[in-house]
Amino acid sequence: MRIDIVSIFPEFFGVLDISLMGKARRQGLLDVAVHDLRDFTHDRHRTVDDTPYGGGAGMVMRPEPWGEALDHVFGDAATPENTTMIVPSPAGTPFTQAVARELALEPHLVFTCGRYEGIDQRVVDHAASRVTVREISLGDYVLNGGEVAVTAMIEAIGRLVPGVVGNPASLSEESHEDGLLEYPSYTKPATWRGLDVPPVLLGGNHGAISAWRHEQQIERTRRVRPDLLD
């Protein structure tokens, strides 16, 4: 999978050089390129924003640098079938595990990190004439820009790419994979500060363990996220 990120804070994505994402990049499973939007400006101050038409607080990201940056990232080969541009936005559709699974099947993802009051709408509209565009929200709260959201999305998507996670079986036992929250986990010692590991987990009866874990998933989901059971 090829991932391109455009941001005025490219250094923000150094986190993608470490841990599982870094290993996947070194293995060639993920090809990630980060682009500085200011490299596509032509004035002395490398200006990326301007005042909003219609007035209002804050600034809007200018379309020209974005247009040139996306021209560079899309190249001549990008089509709606092979390239998906993801625009993080509080006005987007919710980012869920199901969306992560969909996007993990795409060959090329382009993430556009807005700042200020957002990106001139014409950038999104023009890109939609060239590639698939999805405006996606990390959650119902307000961030200062797209970078935090893009980092979270790339981790959630990247870990689903075959080969990135060592034991694929672990992916199927996580929260939200089967519509339920995950069961509680324990490791040694069997007793810690007077607290015991549930005996069923020590008995080696795999059928009983599996049944207990499913019961725990149902109980935890009913208690914490009853909405998932609707």
Ligand SMILES: N#Cc1c(-c2ccc3cc[nH]c3c2)n[nH]c1N
């Ligand atoms: N995704 C997402 C977001 C954002 C977000 C995304 C981009 C920009 C650009 C300026 N401000 C932004 C906020 N806020 N809350 C979310 N769930």
